[in-house]
Amino acid sequence: MQTIIQPGRAEWEALCQRPKIQGLNLDELTQQVFKEIERDGDRAIYKYTALFDGIVPQSLKLTPAEIAECAAKTPEELQQAIQVAKANIEKFHGLQKETISYVETTPGVVCWRESRAIEKVGIYIPGGSAPLFSTVLMLAIPARIAGCKQIVLCTPPGQDGKINDAILYAAQITGVTEVYAVGGIQAIGAMAIGTESVPKVDKIFGPGNQYVTAAKQMAVRYGTTIDLPAGPSEVLVIADDTVNPEYIAADLLSQAEHGPDSQVLLLSTDKAVAEDTLVALNRQVDRLPRKDIALKTLKNSKVIVLNTIEECIAFSNMYAPEHLIIAGDTAENYIDRVVNAGSVFLGNYSCESAGDYASGTNHTLPTNGYAKSCSGVSLDSFIKKITFQKITPAGLQNIGPAIAVMAKAEQLDAHSNAVTIRLKDLKNV
Amino acid sequence: MQTIIQPGRAEWEALCQRPKIQGLNLDELTQQVFKEIERDGDRAIYKYTALFDGIVPQSLKLTPAEIAECAAKTPEELQQAIQVAKANIEKFHGLQKETISYVETTPGVVCWRESRAIEKVGIYIPGGSAPLFSTVLMLAIPARIAGCKQIVLCTPPGQDGKINDAILYAAQITGVTEVYAVGGIQAIGAMAIGTESVPKVDKIFGPGNQYVTAAKQMAVRYGTTIDLPAGPSEVLVIADDTVNPEYIAADLLSQAEHGPDSQVLLLSTDKAVAEDTLVALNRQVDRLPRKDIALKTLKNSKVIVLNTIEECIAFSNMYAPEHLIIAGDTAENYIDRVVNAGSVFLGNYSCESAGDYASGTNHTLPTNGYAKSCSGVSLDSFIKKITFQKITPAGLQNIGPAIAVMAKAEQLDAHSNAVTIRLKDLKNV
Known part of the structure; x- marks a missing residue:
């Protein structure tokens, strides 16, 4: 570690620079994989799993029996530790729910927001040396509290074709609704596009290497959103x-x-x-x-x-x-x-x-x-807040003239008409 | 309009398809403009304003006197209408502030979130036929309520080199801190990178045409975030x-x-x-x-x-x-x-x-x-929520063993050590 003693303020900005990472340009590869998934569905997933991971899986989706069997093999001590974490994560995220506040901005004009869960979310858990079951907890628990209907988990199979026991244990106890043994670009592509086996989701969460990061950026172009920049x-x-x-x-x-x-x-x-x-x-x-x-x-x-x-x-x-x-x-x-x-x-x-x-x-x-x-990720990451408004005839008479003036000034006459056509009727009542 | 009578459910998905837009590929152009802004700063902004907008502005930043003079020319009736809108937008967004909830997830482990305003935000207001002063209200009002320190507004100058009066009136009454007469790719690039005149911001908001959209996507690669996909x-x-x-x-x-x-x-x-x-x-x-x-x-x-x-x-x-x-x-x-x-x-x-x-x-x-x-955009769009935690020695004794077990299982021994080194001392007390 480099030691710097009392640098002047002028030097701070340079000291704040992150190390430059020499990234691979993966745009072309990612584009190709996504296009093949669009065209070939599962067939493309199998092809790239064989090519990148050196494995030909028998099927992509794990059955509930397979999940339960592996999950049960998680050492008892680890199961207990995961339960401690789960309870605390649930307590903290459970309190992030919002109550509805109705605001009458003008007499007769009531506005409010309501939260709705994102219906289909995808969680990516990387493979490699360390089985990141803790990330399953961090993503699936708030998804479940938010009320997401479909919580899809993708993670690459090991060389034995299997998924780590503790990852499946965490998935099982947090309400993940389905698990697929697929990783890398092809996992993100499958969740962004949808195949015969893997459902298309609305938002993709989770960490990953450069390939996964490039694929998440590509997923955004396919109408899926992502948790955070990598x-x-x-x-x-x-x-x-x-x-x-x-x-x-x-x-x-x-x-x-x-x-x-x-x-x-x-x-x-x-x-x-x-x-x-x-x-x-x-x-x-x-x-x-x-x-x-x-x-x-x-x-x-x-x-x-x-x-x-x-x-x-x-x-x-x-x-x-x-x-x-x-x-x-x-x-x-x-x-x-x-x-x-x-x-x-x-x-x-x-x-x-x-x-x-x-x-x-x-x-x-x-x-x-x-x-x-x-x-960071929180309950907010798994919901949308929809605004609602209910305007009474009296309410429209209160704010309508201002709307009409503003719309005209923006040269949007039809916007103005939508108000004046109603105001005219109300005058005649 | 095409009329469809009682389509079957199987047809719905096709009916939900948006019309395909034949977009220009603007990646190369955007990249070029951004690179020149990085290299040449203001000089690149002037160059592209001349090239794209056909105008050579005298300066980019409007003085407070210029803003005040133009703002005052806004017709009285429009000023009043804008004030009606402002009051309602303030009421609705003002109630979106969150109070802090402290959660003791385990005895001795207290966690909470606090909101902080994004310090520097940029608002882009398109030029063209209609002066979108209403968008100034929709973005600057929540930015001000959130407590953003720097609220930068960029909008292209008209052929006379001027900015629309009502846009400046809206900027003035909502607490926009600075206004720049610059539009298009070069405006977004300036706010993403920073030049001698235009400050680098943390997040860019606002609508725009295909050029602005492409530039906002490029801005993300420069570490700036944006409001919404276009x-x-x-x-x-x-x-x-x-x-x-x-x-x-x-x-x-x-x-x-x-x-x-x-x-x-x-x-x-x-x-x-x-x-x-x-x-x-x-x-x-x-x-x-x-x-x-x-x-x-x-x-x-x-x-x-x-x-x-x-x-x-x-x-x-x-x-x-x-x-x-x-x-x-x-x-x-x-x-x-x-x-x-x-x-x-x-x-x-x-x-x-x-x-x-x-x-x-x-x-x-x-x-x-x-x-x-x-x-949609709300007060939330102008803040971050930071999580805090304070753990007492007793708290760490409560959750420490679980952390150590989980970290070891993820093969992250240093994570485990950070807990055990403290637990060992506490045992010896």
Whole structure:
């Protein structure tokens, strides 16, 4: 990690730059796969699963019996841990439901909003080394609370053609309505377009590699929306002299192990704390199974010493981190100053991995600076809010003249007519 | 308009298809303009304003004196109408503020969300024949209520180099912080990238033609987010035998005059009402200044006779209209059945133009079927919700073991360590 001592404000913007990622150009490949799915349906899905994953699945959809059988194999201790997380995620997201507020903006003009669940949602869970059952919880639980009718889960089969037991356990207990053993571009394409086996959905959620990201961007052109713009995971930790450097080091490493393109930043008001954290970091990293990944991340990462916590928060707002840990005893004093962040962890015992798994908050969050304009996934992500209005004859007499004047001024005469034709009748009553 | 009598369910999906729009491929042009803005800043803006708009502006930013001078020229009657609309839009959007709910998901684990305004927002207002000052109200008012610090408005100058008076009046009274006389791709590019004159913003709002739409898509690749996917405007009207066909005809035309790619649909349970509406439509359209546009829209449009209002709503949910008018005396009985729509107008006096201008609801709404997964613009569009959590030592002892088990099962040992290193210390206390 590079250490920078008290950089001037003029240098902050450059320090906030994320490492540039040399992305593949996958537009053409994605377009081809999507076009074949449009034309050939399931046949294209089988073809690309064989080509990309080296597997010829017997069928795409898992039967309830297959799901139940595998789910039951999840170790008892893990089942219990998942239930703890599930209960907390349900509590936190359950309270995000909105009640309806009716507003009479003018006598006779009543307006309000009502929430409706998005009917069909798709959840993508990546394959690879780690089975991300926690992401199943983070997406399927709010979908279920929102009332989504169809909750479709796609995840690539392993080399044995099977799906991880814990992913199926999480799917089973959260109300996922169907599971398909398909991954990558072809999974996203199937959910965006619909095939004989896989239903077309209205919105697609979930993380993935560059291929999945490119496919989600393509899905938008097919009329499907997506959860969030993609980007590598990141944490920014603010530490004063009341923190434990061992804890800070552990928190930085928990982010660094995610992937080699992650970024971790430590801002400290105390040079000794910064140094002690680096010492602890170097010791702790050695014992990690994912040491190589963590070391690559640390190369992109920085320790910055600033004068005050206020300065650290100002820097953090410019960076807009996905995860912000304000460690130390006075963390809560700074809540109001936080403007741009995905999720904030306060004090010495609120470690990021709590929010990643089990405290109840969602772990699908805006990265790459998108925290400036995006929220993380919540119940809101699974609903639309529809506006309603009911105008009485008296109400239209109150606001109608203003509408007619404005419409005429915008040269939209038919808009004006729709009001005046009614007002004329009301005058004659 | 094409009339279809009692189509079978199997035909509905085809009837719900929007007219295909033959779009230009503007990727290359947009990319070029954006790259030049990155390289040349304002110089590129002047170049493309001269090239596309045929104007060489003296400066891009309007001074407060220029804004005030033009705004004051807005006719008194129009100023008053705009004030009526403003008051209602403020009332409706002001009530969308959320209070904070703290949730103790497990003893010692407190989670909550807080809203923060997006700091810098950009509003694009198209030029052309009609000065869309109403869109200034619909975007700047919620931005101001949300607390956005910088509300940037870009709109192309007319051939005289000036901006429409009413647009500037609306900007002035709604708290727009700066106005730039720049339009098209170069306006969106300027707000996405930032130049010497025009600030980079976090999110871009507002309607526009194909060029603006392409530029908004490009802006997303530059880390800016946008309000909604674009699409032509549309209305679906549901009418039984308690409606006034003259009113329905006027409502259909108020949508049809928007642009030749708009679409209007009339679903009726009463064949005579459908016929009478068509007669009224043909009479009313003749008197419209925008008759040619309206007639083009009507060619893409359909009258469909169905058996019951329930069937009409089911069809409407499949179509997912931007605007849904449920005319007739019993409209309110069907509210709960509406699942997919942008904004709903109930009864014989809630005409769409009320919502377009002055009832208080927002007129920036999801089109082209996106109402299945998107809400219209609201206060929510100008804020992010940040999650916070504060975990006490006891709280971490409660949920820590579950986190450690889950992290280990996902093969993320550093995530597990961040918890166990703290739990170990707590055991030793």
